[in-house]
Amino acid sequence: MSSTDFKPRIFVCGIATETHGFNKYPTTLEAFTEKGLFFVPEHGDLQQFRDSDHYFAGYLDVAEVEGWELVVGVCAFAWPAGPVSEHAFESLWARIEKQLLTEGPFDGLLLPLHGGMACEHLDDPEGEFVRRIRQRLGRDVPLAVNLDPHANLSPQFVRDCDIICGFHTTPHTDIRAASLRSATLLARTLKGEIKPHCCSIHPPMITGLDHGRTLAEASPMRSLLERVRQLQADDPQLLDASFMASFPHADQTWTGPSAVLVMDGESDRADAYLNELGEEIWRTRDVLTIDIVSIDEALDAVEATAAQPRPFLLGDFSDCPYAGGYGDSTAMLQALIARRVAGAVFGPLFDKAAVEQAHAAGVGAEIEVALGGKCDPRFGGGPVSGIAAVRALSDGKFVHSGPYLQGQAGDLGKSALLNIEGVDVIVNSFPSQIHDREQLKLFGVIAEEMNVIVSKAFNHMRADLQPISRGLLYPDAGGIFSFNFQQFHWQKIRRPIWPLDDVEIDVAEMDRS
Template sequence: MRVALASFEFEGNTLSSQINRRDTFSRKVLVEGDGVLPAIEGRDLAVTGALEALRKEGLEIVPILVAHGGSGGVVEGAFYRETLDRIVAGILKQPVDGVFLALHGAMICEGETDPEGALIAALRAALGPGIPIAASLDLHAHVTPRMADNADILVGYETYPHVDAHGTGRRAAELLAGALHGRIRPVTRLRRIDALLPVVGGSTNGDAPMAQVRELARRIEADGRALAASYFPVQPWLDIDDLGIAGVAVTDADPAAATAVAEEIVLAMWDRRRAFELACLSPDEAVREALDRPARVLISDAPDCVGGGAPGDAPAVLAALLRAGPDAESAVLVVDPAAAAEAFDLGIGKTARMRIGSSLDPRFHSPVETEVVVESLHDGHFTYTGGISAGTPGQMGPTAVLRAGRLRIVVPTYATYEYGDEQYRAAGIDIRDCKIAVLKNPMNFRTLLDADTSWVMVGGAGPTAPDLASIAWQVKKRPFWPCDDQQQPVFMENHRDA
C-alpha cells in the first residue's frame, strides 16, 4: 500500500503586521517530489516521525511536498493556493491508499481563516470517502470542524516547550497504518469552548495546569478510552470569530466515546483557566529585578515572540538595559535589517550612533538610538539543536553584534524561531557568560534554565501580548474568557453529535 506524505506548516498571527510569502518558506524548508526525503530524513520533525513509522509498517512512501515557514503574520493568498494545488495535484498523480499531513493548524492566509481545513477538505473531495487522511498538529492548532469532519485522524503535540514533534508524527502515522491494515476504524471528534488561554502559563512541565491536562490525556489513552486524546489551548493571537480552546479524540469506531473524551479534555483546560495567568513585569522592572538577583537571569520578552508571529524587532528591553544595566554583561537580540546592513557597511571595530529596532513593526515602540561599536559580523546560519525544528537549518541573514558598554546587541536581518540559544551561539555569544540574556519567547527559554539560572517575564503591548484581555479585539465577538469573567463554559458548536 502507498501513502502520500506532505507537510504545510506555518503559525499565523492576525495581530502581526507581516505578510509572509514564498521567501519565508524558502529560507526554512520548501521542497517537492524527489527532494522531500533527503530534506527530512534523520531530523526531529513530525513528518520525519511519520516517515519512519510508515516505513516500519511496510508501507510505500509517496513524497509530495514539504513546506515549513515557521511563524509570522498572514500567508500570502497566492502562495497558499499554489501550494495547496501542488499538494492535491501531486497526490492525485498516482493511486494512493492513505495520506499523511504534517500541519501546524494555526495558519492564517489572505482570504482564508481556516487554510488547513481547506486543504484537508480539498483532499477529501478529490480522494473520496474511502482513503484515510491523518494529520499531526501543533499543540496551539486552531482546530476547526472542517478539519475534524474531513480527516480520519488528528493528533496534537503533547509538550510545551515542544519536544515531541517527531513522536507526534509517529503516533499519527501509526494510527494511519492501523487503519490501512484493518486493525482499527478511526473516528475523530472535536469539542470547543469559546475561551482563550494565556500562552505564558501553558507549560506541560511539572505540575503546571497544562501538565495536569497532559496527564489526563495519557491516562485516557492508557485506559483504552481513546486511541489518541489531544488538547489544543490554541494560538490566541488570531482575531477571528471562530476561535476557541479544543479537545480532540480519536477512537476505534466509537463516535460517542470520542465526543465524550474530547469534551472531558476541553473542560479540563477550562476548569484550570485561571492558573494559566502569570505575572509579568515592565521592561524596566524586569531589568532591575534581574540586576538584583545574585546569579544569571533570562528575561522573556513575551510581547515580541517570534515563534508566535511577532517580527522580533521590539527594542523595549534593549532600552531598559541601556537605562539601568549597561555595566552588566548582557545580551539582547533585536531584528533590524537596516541596522544590520549599516553595521556591515561600517565594518568591525567602527563606532557609530545607530537607531535600532521597530523597523518592521513601529506600532508599539520607537527605535532606540545609542552609540555602539561593531564587534563582529556573521552570516547568520545555524542549525537547530532541539524542539520542533531540531536538525534543520536556521537563517538569520547578515547579522551584526554591536557593543554598548558591556551590553552586546545581536542584530539579525531576519527573524527566526527561538528554541534555545542557537541564535546567540551563531553570533559567537555564550549566554552562560552573561548576567542577563534576553529571549524573545514566553516558553522555550525554559530549556536553558539550570540551578544557576532564573527568569523573569516582560508583559505589555505587542503582536504577542501575554495579557489577552488588553488586546483590542475587532473580529472575535465578546463575551469570551479571559476578556470577560464567565463562570460557565460556552461550547462553540456541537460537532457531528454522536
C-alpha cells in the same frame, strides 16, 4: 501481485504557519518558499530530516518498518507573521492539487500542518485544505494529521480528519514522537486493525491550558495528558488524544483551545470523555505558570541576584517573532541601557539596515546606528540611536544542540553582534528568536558566562536556556503579542468568548465536532 507484494503509497503534503491576525505584514509566497522554516518541493528528499526531531523523521521511521512508498508533495512552513495572502495559499495548493490528481492513487495521506494559520480570504484555512483533499480523493483514503498545540481547530476540520496527533510538549521536544504516533495509527488503519475517527470539544475561550506549557508541575496540559493515560488503560477504543491551547491572536471564528480524541469506531464513552476534558480546560482558564512582570520588576530581580552564578533569563515575549511579533521593538533594550545593566546580551533585534552597516564596516569598527523600532513604534518603542561597536559577524547558520529542534539546521540569517552603551545586541536580517546556546556561540557569546540573557521568545528558549539560568521572568515590553486582548479590534472571533466577555457556560453547551 500477491498481497505480500503490496506496497502502500502514502502522500505527504502540508501548508503551515502560525498567523498573528493583527500583524500588518502579510505572509507571502516568498515567506514559504525562500525564507520559511522549511520548504520541501514535489519529489523532495525527506532524508535530510532523518536524524532530527522533525515530523519527517517519524514518518520515515514507520515507512521503513511498513514498507511504504512515501510520495512527497509540497511541504511548506513559513515563519509567523500576518495573514497568509490569497496568492500564497492558492499557489501552494495548486501545486499540491496537481500531484494529488496526477500521481495517485494513494492509500493514505500524512499531513504535517500547524493549525494556527489564518488567510486573507479563508476563515478556516486548515479546514479548507482538508475539505479540498476530501473533494478530490473521497472519504475512503485515510488522512493522518500532525498539529502544533497552538492550533485553532474548527469542528468541520476535526470531522474531516481520520487521525489528529498534536505535540504533547511546550517547548516542543516531541515533534518526531508525535509524527510517529500519527503514522503508526495510519499503518494500523491500512492493515484493518482499527477504524479511527476524531471528535472534539471547543470551550468558548481565546486561550487556555497555560498556553500549552508542560514544564511546570501545575501544568494543565500535563494533568490532562495524565488523565488520558488513565482512560486509555481502561478503554482500548481511545487511540489518542491531543490538547490545543490555541494561537490566541489569529482572529478566526474558531480561535481558541480544544480537546481532540481519536477513537476506534463508534464509542458510547467518547461524549463523556469530551465533557470531562472540556470542563477541565474551562476550569483552568486562569492558570498561568510563568511570571509576567513590568520591565522594572524584571530588572530589579536581575540586579538583586547579580552576585549569583549563571545568567538571568528574560523573555521579551510580547515581541516574540515565533508568535507573529515584529521582532524589532526596543523598550527592553532602552531599559537595559538606562539601568546600565552589565553583562547583558539582547536579541535578536530585527534590523536589516544595521546588519548591512556592520558587515560593511567589519569587526572592530564603530558605526552610527538607529536600532530597531521601525516596523510599528506604537508597539514597544522606536529606534535606539547611538554609536555601536561591531563585535562579531555571522551568516547565522547553526545546528540545534538543545532539546528544541535538536539536530535540525537553523538560520538566524546574516547577522552581527553590536555593543551599544555597554549592552551586547544581536541584530539580524529577519525576525527570529534566541532559544539555543548554539545561536549565541555564533557571536562568541557563552551563555553560562552572561549576567542576563534577553531573548525575544516566549516558550522555546526554556528547553535549552532555563536549565542554566538563575531565574526566569517575562517582562511585558508592549509588543503586539500582548495578552491584553481588549486592545485588539476583533472582527471574526465568535462571541461571547472569555476573557473578552463575561461568559457562563455549562459543558453540555460547548461546541463540539
